[in-house]
Amino acid sequence: MSTLTALAQLRAIRDGAAQRITTVRHCHVAPRPLVFIPLRLAGEAAAPLAAMVGTDPGHPRLLVVPQPRNRDLRFSFAADLAEVFLPYIEGFGKTTETIEKKGGEPYERCLDAPQIVVPNLPAIAFIGLLGRSTRFRRADGPYPVHPSVPLLGRWLTYFADRSQQPGSCLLLAATEALGTHWATGQSSLENANLAALLGWIDPPAGMTGRQAAHEAEDPLLWPPAGPATDPGFDNEVLGPAIRAYEEAPTDRAVERITQALRTQLEPTWRLMWRAIDLLRALPEGTRVKDRWDTDRGSFTRFVERIAEGGPPQARRDGAVGAAARLAGLERARASYDVQRAYDDPLIMAEYRLTGEAFAGTVTAADPEHTEGEGRSRKLRPLITVQTDDPVRLAPGVTVGSPDRRGHAAEIVEITDGEVVLKITKGMGRGKTPAPGAVPEPGERVCYTALTDDFQSSAALPDPEQTPWTHGGPPEEYVPDDDDAQEEWS
Structure with a gap:
């Protein structure tokens, strides 16, 4: 914790209300997200019990599995879920734009991408398990399923995998998104309760955040947001209803289970749309659009993979593939942290406290300063910044400014309360600096060693060159019926 x-958090405890810890929103919120609230059977890893799903706050669709241990009913549920998911997802793949790539071939990218919003991180984990248990199924052979089921499984796996990418918003957990922007007077474990978290952030009239969060602990008023259900509900309501269905699988028995599960899902459904509205009301950070463009590109590539008839995702990555994925996630994390700091003065303040950044006022500027002689002469303006921040950077370190894209400077000298900087990038191509390229005396500036420069991919061998210490060259992946064999599926 910073x-x-x-x-x-201390202020939230004192005031009884959550405190903003950002000045802007750092996640994309789609105009028409798909809200998905899954429930699973207690004691089972990936046995779906019910789900409430939809894009219209006033018209959710409730899907129920009256006996989750029944294989046919589980995959019938998956087929019903595909009826909602697939048209929503495929609608975004129909319109594209041409992107002109500098120094490369132009390519197509979808104009927009789907966004799935779930209550919490366990729901994302459940989506991954559900995708794994369905993407290898077949419409023929033993235990056939509806043709839409394996396609749904591939998409669920894709969204679950993509959610691990820092900054990605294709699959968004409401508790994580809210916790990124507000601090409450409770622990991070308690913040995993969506009702309690929203109680601190947006308490009902006449209540403090602490009071609203305390009320949210009552499962009769605010049932768990899933995928686990309340044990009291399981023992007293759900268990008897399922046993009644097993004894007499009638429409009346199904309706009894459906109504019981509706009472568990509807409160969370309302909370989800409150969370979306709260996030949407925040001003969007400048670099959020860039990250969403990256999401759109990833979504487009997966649409193309499916259209080309590519195989489902393998159960496990090979050694080289896993290393490349890990390296990519590390680069994405570093880039995401820098982008958030550049977008948000409150986040940048954290780095100012640690000495990795400083802010101050320009007290002197020499925009005509040059280095070298003759044809090697280069324009290198100098500025002096007076700051009260603790500067723990050494001379020679390159720093950037969140206020000027493409701007870079080198620290020349650090004295008591003053930093002399030499501007090395972002001045234009003329013999004199472009207007506004050099900060003027009296201007407030911020500089940091955090940079979001391009990072090349890790140097890894081809899969065929995988050393024996890592299993040797992997065999070519060919999907077969054994892929679908899971003890819990």
Whole structure:
């Protein structure tokens, strides 16, 4: 936990209300997200019990499995879920734009991409398991399923995998998104309760955040947001209803289970749309659009993979593939952290406290300063910044400014309260700096060693060159019926 977040938590406890810890929104919120609230059977890893899903707050669709241990009913549920998911997803793949790539071939990218919003991180884990248990199924052979089921499984796996990419918003957990922007007076474990978290952020009239969060602990008023259900509900309501269905699988028995599960899902459905509205009301960070463009590109490539008849995702990555994926996630995390700091002065303040950034006022500027002689002469303006921040950067370090894209400077000298900087990038191509390229005396500036420069991919061998210490060259992946054999599916 950072120093400023800890301070915000103390203020939340003092004031009885959540405190903003960002000035902008750092996640994309789609105009028409698909809200998905899954429930699973207690004691089972990937046995779906019910789900409430839809894009219209006033018209959710409730899907129920009256006996989750029945294989046919589980995959019938998956087929019904595909009726909602697939048209929503495929609608975004129908319109594209041509992107002109500098120095490369132009390519097509979808104009927009789907966004799935779930209550919490366990729901994302459940989506991954559900995708794994369905993407290898077949419409023929033993235990055939509806043709839409394996396609749904591939998409669920894709969204679950993509959610691990820092900054990606194709699959968004409401508790994580809210917790990124507000600090509450409770622990991070308690923040995993969506009702309690929203109680601190947006309490009902006449109540403090603490009071609203305390009320949210009552499962009769606010049932768990899934995928686990309340044990009391399981023992007293759900268990007897399922046993009644097993004894007499009638429409009346199904309706009894459906109504019981509706009472568990509808409160969370309302909370989800409250969370979306709260996030949407925040001003969007400048670089959120860039990350969403990356999401659109990833979505487009997967649409093309499916259209080309590619196989489902393998059960496990090979050694080289896993290493490349890990390296990509590390680069994405570093880039995401830098982008958030550049977009948000409150996040940048964390780095100012640690000495990785400083802010101050320009007290002197020499925009005509040059280095070298003759044809090697280069324009290198100098500025002096007076700051009260602790600067723990050494001379020679390259720094950037969140206020000027493409701007870079080198620290020349650090004295008591003053930093002399030499501007090396972002001045234009003329013999004199472009207007506004050099900060003027009296201007407030911020500089940081955090940079979002391009990072090349890790140098890894081809899969065929995988060393024996990592299993040797992998065999070519060919899907077969054995892929679908899971103890819990």
